[in-house]
Amino acid sequence: MTSKATTQRIAFLLLRLSAAGMIAAVFALLGYLIWNGASALSLPFLLESPREGMSAGGVFPAIVGTFYLTLLTLAFALPLGVAAAIYLSEYADPRRSKTLYVMRTATVVLAGIPSIVYGLLGLGLFVLFLGLGFSILSSALTLSFLTLPVIISASEEALRTVPMSYREGALALGATKWQVIRDAVLPFAVPGILTACILGLARAAGETAPILLTGAAYYLPELPNSIFDQFMALPFHIFALSTQSVNPKLTRPIQFGSVLVLLLLVLSLNVIAIVIRGYYRRKYRRVAG
Amino acid sequence: MSTTHSLIHPRPRFREWILEHVFLAAAFASVLVVLLIFAFLLSNGLQAFRDIDLVGFLTGTIWQPVSEEPKYGLVPMLTGSLLVTGLSIALSVPISILCATYLSQVASPAVREIAKPIIEMLAAVPSVVYGFVALVIIADMIQSAFHNPIRLNALNASVVLTLMVAPTIVSISEDAISSVPQEYKEAALALGASKWEMIRDVVLPSSLSGIFVAVMLGIGRAIGETMAVLMAAGNAAVVTFNPLASVETMTAVIAIEMGEVTFNSTHFYALFAVGVVLFVFTLVINLVAQVIVRRYKALGR
Numbered sequence: 400m401t402s403k404a405t406t407q408r409i410a411f412l413l414l415r416l417s418a419a420g421m422i423a424a425v426f427a428l429l430g431y432l433i434w435n436g437a438s439a440l441s442l443p444f445l446l447e448s449p450r451e452g453m454s455a456g457g458v459f460p461a462i463v464g465t466f467y468l469t470l471l472t473l474a475f476a477l478p479l480g481v482a483a484a485i486y487l488s489e490y491a492d493p494r495r496s497k498t499l500y501v502m503r504t505a506t507v508v509l510a511g512i513p514s515i516v517y518g519l520l521g522l523g524l525f526v527l528f529l530g531l532g533f534s535i536l537s538s539a540l541t542l543s544f545l546t547l548p549v550i551i552s553a554s555e556e557a558l559r560t561v562p563m564s565y566r567e568g569a570l571a572l573g574a575t576k577w578q579v580i581r582d583a584v585l586p587f588a589v590p591g592i593l594t595a596c597i598l599g600l601a602r603a604a605g606e607t608a609p610i611l612l613t614g615a616a617y618y619l620p621e622l623p624n625s626i627f628d629q630f631m632a633l634p635f636h637i638f639a640l641s642t643q644s645v646n647p648k649l650t651r652p653i654q655f656g657s658v659l660v661l662l663l664l665v666l667s668l669n670v671i672a673i674v675i676r677g678y679y680r681r682k683y684r685r686v687a688g
Numbered sequence: 689m690s691t692t693h694s695l696i697h698p699r700p701r702f703r704e705w706i707l708e709h710v711f712l713a714a715a716f717a718s719v720l721v722v723l724l725i726f727a728f729l730l731s732n733g734l735q736a737f738r739d740i741d742l743v744g745f746l747t748g749t750i751w752q753p754v755s756e757e758p759k760y761g762l763v764p765m766l767t768g769s770l771l772v773t774g775l776s777i778a779l780s781v782p783i784s785i786l787c788a789t790y791l792s793q794v795a796s797p798a799v800r801e802i803a804k805p806i807i808e809m810l811a812a813v814p815s816v817v818y819g820f821v822a823l824v825i826i827a828d829m830i831q832s833a834f835h836n837p838i839r840l841n842a843l844n845a846s847v848v849l850t851l852m853v854a855p856t857i858v859s860i861s862e863d864a865i866s867s868v869p870q871e872y873k874e875a876a877l878a879l880g881a882s883k884w885e886m887i888r889d890v891v892l893p894s895s896l897s898g899i900f901v902a903v904m905l906g907i908g909r910a911i912g913e914t915m916a917v918l919m920a921a922g923n924a925a926v927v928t929f930n931p932l933a934s935v936e937t938m939t940a941v942i943a944i945e946m947g948e949v950t951f952n953s954t955h956f957y958a959l960f961a962v963g964v965v966l967f968v969f970t971l972v973i974n975l976v977a978q979v980i981v982r983r984y985k986a987l988g989r
Contacts, residue, residue, distance in 0.1 A: 407884035414794055417786035418803060421858070424851060425806050428813070428821065482714030490708055491715070504978055505718040511905070511974035512725065512967065513912025514815075515939045518946075519963045523728045527951065544721050551718065577707050605814025608914040608939070612946050634816040634915075641820055642919060651824070658820055662813065669812040673805055 429662075436659025439652045445660070453618060453640060454650055458657050463622055464615075464630035465604055465664075467535055468542065471626065472603040475543035477596055480550030484595075487551070488558035489580055510548035517545045518612035526613055533614040536626040541609045546599040553598055557591020558584060560680065590679045594672045601668035605661065607634040617643065633661040725967065733964040736760070736957035745961065751925040751936075753945065753955040760958045762965065764925040768935035771842050772917055773910040775931055776849035781903055784857035788902075791858070792865040793887050804859075811855035819919030822848040827920070836932045840922035843931040848916050853906040860905060864898020865891060897984045901977045908973040912966065914939040938966045 447457035483502075491499050521541030531537045561584050569583035607615075615635035623630045637657045640650050647654070737745070740760045748761020787807070791800050827844050830836065834843075868891050876886040892899075922934025923944060936944075942959050949956045 403882050403885070407882050410884045410888070411790075411794055414786050414790035417783045418790040418795070420783060421787050421854060422803060422806055425809055428851065429809075431825065432817070432821070479714050479717050482711050483717055486708075486711035486715035490711055501719060502715050504975070505722045507978055508722050508971060508974050509718050511908045511912070511970050512722075513914060513939055513970060515914040515942050516725065516729070516912070516963050516967050516970075519732075519942065519960060520725045520728050522946065523732050523960070524724070528728075544725075547718060547721065575704055577704050601812060605812075605816070607814070607816040608943055611943055634814055637816050637820055638915060638919065641823055654820065654824075658817055662817055665812055665814055666809065669809070 432655070432658055432662055436655040436662075439656030440659055444656055448620075449618065449653075453644060453653070454646075455653075458633065458636060458653075458660060460619060460622055461631040461633045461636040461657070462660065464535075464632045465634075465661075467623065467626075468539055468610070468630060468632055469600050469603045471535060471539035472542040472546060473596060473599055475540060476546045476550050476599055479543075480547050480595070480599070481554050481592055483547075483551050484554035484558055485580060488555050489576070489584065506548045506551050509544075510552075513608075514545060514606055515608040515612075517541055518609040520544070521609055521613040532627060533616075533629050534627045535614060535623055535630050538610045538614040538630070539626070541613050542603045542606060545606065545609060546602050549602050550595045550599045553595030554588070554592050557588040557595060560591060561587045590675050594676045597668050597672040597675075601665045601672070604668070605634055605665045607638055610635055611638070633657060633664070637661065729960055729964045729967055732957055732960035734957075734961075736954055736961045739954040740958065745958070749927050751941070753949075753958065758955070760954075762938075762962065764927050765936055765938040765941050765962065766965075767927050767929065768842070768921070768925070769911055769937040769939070771929055771931070771935055772845045772849065772921060772937055773907060775842065775846035776853060776910050777903065777907055779846060780850040780854045780857060780906065784854045784902075784906075785861055785899060787854075788858045788862040788865055788899075789887060789892065792862050793883075793891060804862075807858055808855050810851055811859075813852075815852065815913060815915040816919075818848040818852055818916040822916060822920035830932075834932055838922065838932060838934055840920060840934055841932050842921055842935045845917045845921035845935075845937075846931070848920055849910050849913060852913060852916060853909050856909050857902045857906040860902035861895070861899045864895040864902065867898070868894050897980050901980050904973050904977040904980075908970050908977075911973070912939060912970050914943050918943050938962050942966075 444457040445462065446459050448459055450456035487499070487502065491502075493499065518541065521537055521544075525531045525537040525540050526533055531540075565583045565587065566579050569579040574582065610632055614629050615632050616629040617631075617635075617639045619629060619631055637654060640657065641647050641654050644650060745760055745762055747763065748759060749763045750759040750761045751764050752759040791803060795803065822844050823840070826847050827839050827841075830841070830844050830847070831839050872890050872894060873886055876890040877883075881889065917937050918940040921937065921940065923936040923940055924934035925936045925941065926933070928935060942962055945955070946959055949959065
């Protein structure tokens with residue numbers, strides 16, 4: 400009997416240690432990046448353009464580029480993704496499971512395709528075949544394909560958390576299918592769709608490989624004027640500074656600063672999404688119960 | 689219900705029809721994008737084989753696209769991708785499954801609520817940031833630990849990849865482990881098993897298919913990862929299985945050489961052909977995972 404208890408104690412210790420190890424890795428990673436990046440971070444760093452061949456100055460154009468890029472990406476991916484989710488959650492007939500299976504499989508496959516392959520598609524289709532050139536537009540269209548599965552699955556989950564009784568109540572009052580969706584489902588799914596939106600933004604803001612092939616530029620003296628211009632972006636800026644510049648060691652503080660800006664942007668978007676999601680899950684649990 | 693309704697309001701019926709089909713079309717977007725990617729990769733990739741032969745591409749061990757006599761052998765990138773992916777999976781699978789078991793079976797709900805989002809944060813960190821960390825610090829740590837002359841190598845890439853795939857494996861296998869029915873566990877305890885024996889002999893074996901799916905998706909993520917591997921692995925197109933040597937992966941060769949290539953040249957098309965191989969790999973991995981998910985859902989879990 401003692402050996403049974405001892406085995407259990409050792410096994411649980413091992414389980415605990417591996418979880419603790421993983422959490423320690425998260426803190427080590429974030430701590431290291433915050434510690435080294437914090438000293439580079441300042442208001443001028445955020446609001447100035449790079450100077451002296453990128454060895455001084457700030458990351459303002461890269462922030463602006465990432466901002467334009469993610470918003471344009473969302474403008475394409477959000478309507479399409481939400482409309483797809485509405486079909487999957489509200490219209491799709493579970494009895495016609497073949498169609499549904501094909502759609503779901505495609506979404507899963509899409510989520511698993513490597514980002515560089517999206518880059519190849521963007522280069523082949525948008526930049527060259529459609530002649531949109533290396534531009535914000537080409538990159539945003541490419542990223543909208545990449546964020547589509549994220550937005551579809553998060554929106555579908557949001558729609559499904561709306562209690563069935565809301566739909567039944569509206570139907571009983573004589574509403575048509577669309578009226579049910581518009582008045583009894585969508586308003587209550589808005590927070591969840593907002594979560595989908597934010598997760599999509601975070602995903603698009605951090606991607607490097609697709610924009611590498613479709614329009615990101617190493618250095619541009621001016622901010623982009625139209626969606627047909629090339630652009631600077633934070634993730635590409637980090638990549639270029641740390642691997643392609645003449646003396647990567649010299650610009651290390653700028654690299655750490657840029658990493659921290661990107662990290663704070665992406666992680667805060669994720670935290671906001673988690674908070675919204677958690678809040679409304681609890682709320683609906685109360686309604687349902 | 690619709691007959692009486694449409695007699696009173698004839699117009700909404702048309703609007704309903706339009707809207708349903710708009711949503712249906714949107715739902716087919718994913719299918720369309722998958723087909724589009726496949727068609728585009730294939731139509732560009734196949735053009736490479738007007739100048740190079742397919743067997744040579746798949747079995748050649750030398751990749752020298754820019755030379756007097758260009759050679760397009762994919763084997764160095766295949767072994768590079770396999771080495772980096774295999775190492776990172778070997779490193780991340782044991783710790784991830786132990787971690788998932790802890791979260792699902794041992795941890796108190798309060799600990800679980802805090803620990804899960806922290807681990808999931810690893811999935812939110814952009815891959816270029818991982819690449820940067822590998823380049824700036826992990827490379828030095830590995831170099832001094834192994835007294836290795838080569839700073840950027842396969843092991844360096846595998847270590848960051850381990851961090852990147854761990855959250856995927858943890859969260860999917862945690863779901864699988866948590867979905868083991870309560871009756872199974874109670875039956876084991878009723879037969880006199882300790883909690884650990886219950887986990888080892890009942891819970892883990894019955895969640896094996898879910899854990900397998902988690903590992904498959906981890907492999908898919910690792911093999912498709914571009915930026916982190918590109919910045920960490922050193923990018924030398926040589927056939928080797930030495931973890932302390934520089935290697936180049938399929939993803940990296942596309943990202944690096946696409947920037948310098950002449951459009952519509954053989955080299956350009958060859959990079960698309962590499963993309964086709966990469967696409968097929970991830971497609972197969974994801975489809976197999978899907979089939980398993982469907983099968984064990986059909987079994988009632």
